[in-house]
Amino acid sequence: MPRGQSGVLAFLAADPEGFALLQLRDAASGEPLTPARTASREELCQVVGEIEQSRSPRWVMLRTSPWLELLTSADVHLAKAHVLSLAQRLLHRSPLAAVRLPDIDLENPPSSRDTGGQGALFSAPVSGESLQELVNMFAAQLQAMPSDPAAFKRLQLLIHAESVGALIAAEMESAGLSWDEHGHRQLLRRMLGERVPDSVRPPKLAALAQQLGQNLQSPGLNPDSPQELLRALHRAGFAVQSVRAWELEQIAHPAITQVLEYKKLSRLASTHGDAWLDAWVAHGRFHPHYVLGTVASGRWAASGGGALQLPHSIRQVVRTPEGRTFVVADGRQLEPRILAAMSRDRNLQQAGLQDDLYQWLIDAGLVKDRNEAKLGMLSVIYGGTSGGAQAVGAALKKNFPAAMDFVDSAARAGERGDGVSSYLGRGCPPADERWMQAQRGTRDEASQRAADLAARSRGRFTRNFVVQSTAAEWALIWMGHARHLIHQAGWSQECRQVFFVHDEIVFECPTGLAPQLAEIIRHAAALAGRTLFGEQSVSFPVSVAITQNYAEAK
DNA sequence: GCGATCACG
DNA sequence: ACGTACGTGATCGCT
Numbered sequence: 337m338p339r340g341q342s343g344v345l346a347f348l349a350a351d352p353e354g355f356a357l358l359q360l361r362d363a364a365s366g367e368p369l370t371p372a373r374t375a376s377r378e379e380l381c382q383v384v385g386e387i388e389q390s391r392s393p394r395w396v397m398l399r400t401s402p403w404l405e406l407l408t409s410a411d412v413h414l415a416k417a418h419v420l421s422l423a424q425r426l427l428h429r430s431p432l433a434a435v436r437l438p439d440i441d442l443e444n445p446p447s448s449r450d451t452g453g454q455g456a457l458f459s460a461p462v463s464g465e466s467l468q469e470l471v472n473m474f475a476a477q478l479q480a481m482p483s484d485p486a487a488f489k490r491l492q493l494l495i496h497a498e499s500v501g502a503l504i505a506a507e508m509e510s511a512g513l514s515w516d517e518h519g520h521r522q523l524l525r526r527m528l529g530e531r532v533p534d535s536v537r538p539p540k541l542a543a544l545a546q547q548l549g550q551n552l553q554s555p556g557l558n559p560d561s562p563q564e565l566l567r568a569l570h571r572a573g574f575a576v577q578s579v580r581a582w583e584l585e586q587i588a589h590p591a592i593t594q595v596l597e598y599k600k601l602s603r604l605a606s607t608h609g610d611a612w613l614d615a616w617v618a619h620g621r622f623h624p625h626y627v628l629g630t631v632a633s634g635r636w637a638a639s640g641g642g643a644l645q646l647p648h649s650i651r652q653v654v655r656t657p658e659g660r661t662f663v664v665a666d667g668r669q670l671e672p673r674i675l676a677a678m679s680r681d682r683n684l685q686q687a688g689l690q691d692d693l694y695q696w697l698i699d700a701g702l703v704k705d706r707n708e709a710k711l712g713m714l715s716v717i718y719g720g721t722s723g724g725a726q727a728v729g730a731a732l733k734k735n736f737p738a739a740m741d742f743v744d745s746a747a748r749a750g751e752r753g754d755g756v757s758s759y760l761g762r763g764c765p766p767a768d769e770r771w772m773q774a775q776r777g778t779r780d781e782a783s784q785r786a787a788d789l790a791a792r793s794r795g796r797f798t799r800n801f802v803v804q805s806t807a808a809e810w811a812l813i814w815m816g817h818a819r820h821l822i823h824q825a826g827w828s829q830e831c832r833q834v835f836f837v838h839d840e841i842v843f844e845c846p847t848g849l850a851p852q853l854a855e856i857i858r859h860a861a862a863l864a865g866r867t868l869f870g871e872q873s874v875s876f877p878v879s880v881a882i883t884q885n886y887a888e889a890k
Numbered sequence: 891g892c893g894a895t896c897a898c899g
Numbered sequence: 900a901c902g903t904a905c906g907t908g909a910t911c912g913c914t
Contacts, residue, residue: 563913564912578894607897633906633907638907642897644897648897800904
């Protein structure tokens with residue numbers, strides 16, 4: 337059945353009678369190489385480890401759960417995977433696919449347990465799916481792959497990268513992020529006062545609220561209610577539109593300073609207070625749950641604990657144990673570089689020759705400082721035109737015409753209701769039926785205006801999508817290469833990836849290994865560029881920090 | 891359940 | 900000429 341496939345596939349399925357069912361198949365023919373064999377929960381890790389050692393297969397599974405939890409805790413490393421649920425979503429959306437496959441509910445993929453007979457719900461030992469279903473699903477996915485060899489390669493790379501991402505996510509969930517719980521509690525006591533029940537306002541916050549009520553002549557004021565606070569501010573003579581921090585920051589007044597102080601502390605208490613520590617940190621480690629496949633652009637999300645929104649102010653309590661260190665790396669100006677590579681804009685590629693792309697823009701006299709450079713670039717990629725960004729955007733437009741044409745054309749496609757896709761073929765979600773309807777209906781001026789607004793909104797989305805989704809692909813491939821190189825070096829046990837946020841990865845390793853690990857990460861970044869864009873790829877410099885305290889990285 | 895707000899990239 | 904910054908998650912008050 338397959339084309340462009342070689343080697344061995346190892347299907348890992350649920351055994352309705354026991355725990356796991358494994359079968360090796362030839363990737364080229366799809367034919368079984370071995371009869372299906374069962375493995376109990378106790379046997380699984382050893383059986384899988386032996387197959388990995390002897391055959392180095394690509395592991396085909398519906399999703400990583402529950403297999404990876406077990407394998408990771410036993411330090412069984414899988415080099416390659418094909419995660420069917422993620423591949424299904426990719427193929428459903430990709431314009432490169434030869435056939436449109438049905439979508440899949442990633443949270444609750446179809447399983448034999450659900451379709452099984454009476455009592456299956458109670459007797460099923462694992463959440464899972466039959467071997468036959470997995471084999472069928474894989475075959476259907478292969479059928480849906482494009483016949484054009486170049487398109488095939490891209491989509492296959494995307495599926496493989498997404499799948500290794502799922503392995504890494506499972507490994508990070510198991511490893512957790514080292515967290516100084518005691519230091520965090522001390523911080524809370526210092527800022528909020530003694531611990532109180534969750535339903536009670538912490539002492540220092542309560543005192544602030546009381547003072548605020550007095551100072552604004554609004555006794556009993558609840559500053560957590562934006563409406564109440566806005567009315568109180570108006571009564572006190574502050575002509576503000578909202579109570580947003582950035583608006584209040586414009587006003588220099590002791591009462592306003594107090595409001596801002598209250599907001600800051602209130603936020604700390606509610607999002608990273610004692611209850612958060614109780615819920616998410618155990619034995620000195622934070623264990624978030626990473627969610628793949630749900631964000632349209634292919635970025636990851638996290639559910640629970642808000643892992644991807646860790647405030648900088650709390651990072652001081654993210655500390656390694658004694659003798660170990662973090663190696664923190666981030667892709668420098670990743671999105672502009674991705675845009676330079678995709679659009680083949682010679683000038684932007686020229687700018688990217690410098691490790692600090694923004695400095696090039698400054699030296700070329702296009703912008704006055706780094707902040708303006710960053711703002712201008714983001715404005716171009718997001719489609720912004722407001723205020724200061726407009727002038728900067730215009731300067732960039734003139735100097736990087738090919739890059740601008742590229743994102744502009746993505747925006748126009750979106751405005752028309754067409755789809756766009758990433759470099760490897762991740763398709764954006766289609767315009768929904770209501771949107772299409774609104775574009776067709778021009779009953780009156782108001783509905784026409786609303787339709788135009790919606791069209792431009794979708795244009796900004798597709799403009800951003802082509803860059804953001806390809807940046808997400810680069811990051812996946814970067815992580816995948818790093819993981820592979822670390823495994824090759826024999827350091828999989830002692831060097832662990834512990835965090836990932838879009839364009840930044842954090843490893844934890846023994847202090848002595850950090851310089852070499854840093855080199856591996858840089859090398860992986862260079863490989864990622866070539867894997868994605870070929871030998872002529874633009875460069876992707878990364879900045880690397882070695883530190884025991886996350887707050888000190890960059 | 892939804893909007894406002896604010897945290898991150 | 901005109902005009903709108905992109906994507907997420909968590910919490911809280913309000914209806």
